[in-house]
Amino acid sequence: MKVITVPVTGFAQNCRIIICQQTNKAALVDPGGDAEKLCAQLASLGCELIAIYLTHGHLDHVGAAKQLADKFNVDIIGPHIDDKFWFDSLPMQAQMFGFAPISPFYPTQWLNHGDMISVGNSQLSVRHCPGHTPGHVVFYDDETQQVIVGDVIFQGSVGRTDFPKGDSAQLLASIKSEILSFADEVAILPGHGPNTTVGHERKTNPFISGRFG
Template identity: 65%
Template sequence: MEIITVPVTAFAQNCRVVICKQTRHAAVIDPGGDADKIITELAKHQLSLQCILLTHGHLDHVGAAKVLAEHFSVDIVGPQKDELFWFDALPMQAQMFGFAPIAPFHPQHWLSHGDTFTLGQLRFDIRHCPGHTPGHIVFYEATHQLVIVGDVIFKGSVGRTDFPKGDAQQLLDSIKNQILTLPDETRILSGHGPDTKVLTERISNPFISGKFG
């Protein structure tokens, strides 16, 4: 597996290009904006884009999804269906966060807890992790021991829960039950900021320990 991180938008969101090394098949996870930048990166590495994967429906994670899907004629896949209202609210999100206007769109396929997604020879397990948003999911690849978590957890922090339908206790339950139960050395690739590991966050994340929040 190869992963290329493409920071996008003023929110420095970590768009991830995930690549199966054997097939050169790729998926773009959470393209929040700057579609041209992502297209250039795919062309530079001569990748065959298979789909767009989304962890949740916040604009800084989905803003370029429709443009990329139409450009490459691929489907948008995920998140979980409880996220529908955030896609319907994309025009409001754009106004709220100072993005260019965007029309609502919907994924072609929703994902549920326990589903699997295959990219070439890579296999991702889908884990539903509500709290930051109700339909948030994460993508766990056991063979390479990494999990792409969107805005569930960050190095030393956790996702916000003050947006509509956010729930702080639900978020902590998701982290403890779906992230911290993974093997200690599992890499956590967050939607913002640096990567971290499960063991590091279990030991030192103050929001999880109860020191904050």
């Protein structure tokens, strides 16, 4: 599985284009905005978009999902249904974050812990990691040892929990039970900022060690 990172919007949110190199089929993970930029990138790669996968319902991660799903006639899949209220509140989120007005939309399919999603021949496992939002999920590719984590964990930090239904204790529990269950060499691909590894965060992230939080 090849991963191309395309930062979008003023929030510099890391939209990921994941590509099965055997079939050239691709999926977008968290297309938060800048639909034309993402279309241009897909065209330059010459891949076939087959799905849009979402880690959670915050607007900076889902803002262009409906527009792109309609354009390419693909399904929006994820996150967990516990984030439905964030999709209900998309118009309010647009006002709060300074985005263009947007109407509520919903995934074609909600995801559950233990589900598998596919991109061509590549298979990713779904892990439910609530805390930043109650329905947050992450996507793990065992073959290439990469996990796309949305806003669960960042290099040296963790996701905010001061939004509605955020829970700092639950977030740390998710990180420890799910993210830290991976081997140290597994690459962490966060929703903002640089990539890191499980081992680096296990050793240095002050929120995990208890120094902060």
